[in-house]
Amino acid sequence: MVYYVRFLKPPKFHQEKKNAKLSRPQQKKSVFITALICITTDLGDDFLAEDVDLVATWAQRSPRETIDQISLKWQAGSRQLAISMGPYSIDHVSQHEAVFQIRTQTIPQDILGIDTTPLVISGCSAPFKWQSEPAEKLIQREFSMRSKSDPPLKIWEETGNSIARHIWDAALASILFLNQSISGTATAIPLLDQLLKPRGSALQAVELGAGCGIVGIALATMLDQCNVLLTDLPEVEKIVMRNIDEARLKPSSSVRYQNLDWDEPPPNLCSQPIDLILVSDCTYNADSLPTLVSVLDRLVRTSPDALILVALKRRHESEAIFFDLMKDAAFIAQQTTVPLPSQHDQSDTIELYCYRREHVDVS
Numbered sequence: 001m002v003y004y005v006r007f008l009k010p011p012k013f014h015q016e017k018k019n020a021k022l023s024r025p026q027q028k029k030s031v032f033i034t035a036l037i038c039i040t041t042d043l044g045d046d047f048l049a050e051d052v053d054l055v056a057t058w059a060q061r062s063p064r065e066t067i068d069q070i071s072l073k074w075q076a077g078s079r080q081l082a083i084s085m086g087p088y089s090i091d092h093v094s095q096h097e098a099v100f101q102i103r104t105q106t107i108p109q110d111i112l113g114i115d116t117t118p119l120v121i122s123g124c125s126a127p128f129k130w131q132s133e134p135a136e137k138l139i140q141r142e143f144s145m146r147s148k149s150d151p152p153l154k155i156w157e158e159t160g161n162s163i164a165r166h167i168w169d170a171a172l173a174s175i176l177f178l179n180q181s182i183s184g185t186a187t188a189i190p191l192l193d194q195l196l197k198p199r200g201s202a203l204q205a206v207e208l209g210a211g212c213g214i215v216g217i218a219l220a221t222m223l224d225q226c227n228v229l230l231t232d233l234p235e236v237e238k239i240v241m242r243n244i245d246e247a248r249l250k251p252s253s254s255v256r257y258q259n260l261d262w263d264e265p266p267p268n269l270c271s272q273p274i275d276l277i278l279v280s281d282c283t284y285n286a287d288s289l290p291t292l293v294s295v296l297d298r299l300v301r302t303s304p305d306a307l308i309l310v311a312l313k314r315r316h317e318s319e320a321i322f323f324d325l326m327k328d329a330a331f332i333a334q335q336t337t338v339p340l341p342s343q344h345d346q347s348d349t350i351e352l353y354c355y356r357r358e359h360v361d362v363s
């Protein structure tokens, strides 16, 4: 499992009180940038248990230019790391709208690839200014794809503990796999490779439980002629719309968002044929599995050839019900795994299932 830098306290400018012991020039430089970070799992249930050298960068928001940098160390056993950078003069800090980025010292870019995905996913804060509130409680991830022609994938997520408004490991694995398939590397799922090949008409994709929208947005960033509909509960709408607005998609591709609660699907669930349904890390809650599978069933009734790509990190045994429900609904799967780095040079696997409806021969 990979680890994500998160802001427990987002960055802000902080002015030290006057200290009579300091000389006048020292007094003038009294502003610090402070933040509190942790390096934790997608679920936020564990902290990175190895030492990592980090770099914190204060940068001008736009155009993005580094103003100052410091080195830091995250130590095994830590649960948080307080950062204080400075001192700077008021004149200096009041000139710029700032952002604050934390990354590991050895990895200049987070490149998503089977052997390049970093153990620690870096992040950049929302903008903040002198004499205003701290930065919003958000963090932006920036991933480069292996194909140089693809623009970077920039995704905002919350820094707090919401389940929905986060990026999950299974999402990274889905993107890695889709990227391989799109770039022509034969994967263990030839049906998907075939579906993602250039074709006469645009690919129609729907994502269920899209969260921040990372998988669907990545697909439309990597694939030409691809229309993606992201769906989830209303609580994600604001962050997912922000991510859609900032996405740099392939010119002939599109992404939009619509609320879709599996427990209350609308009667006219889908008016258009679908080629691909994406489901990433949505099987963790056994109570919602019957309605999730029912929505999949209804979508595939109107698009019998649709493929469903399900990515999951097994968290508990109750998730196994998903496979029984899918079997009962006459879905058959091809299965593979995608490795992600884990601490202490270990690796972890995310399970991927590509389902399609079993066509019953009635002749």
Ligand SMILES: C[S@@+](CC[C@H](N)C(=O)[O-])C[C@H]1O[C@@H](n2cnc3c(N)ncnc32)[C@H](O)[C@@H]1O
Binding pocket: 163, 164, 165, 166, 167, 168, 169, 170, 171, 208, 209, 210, 211, 212, 213, 214, 231, 232, 233, 236, 260, 261, 262, 263, 279, 280, 281, 282, 288
């Ligand atoms: C663990 S998150 C995964 C988010 C995203 N797919 C990813 O992998 O980064 C599970 C997602 O399922 C959504 N979800 C849970 N129950 C739902 C329901 N009844 N209807 C629609 N979405 C639901 C949550 O809101 C959340 O965004």
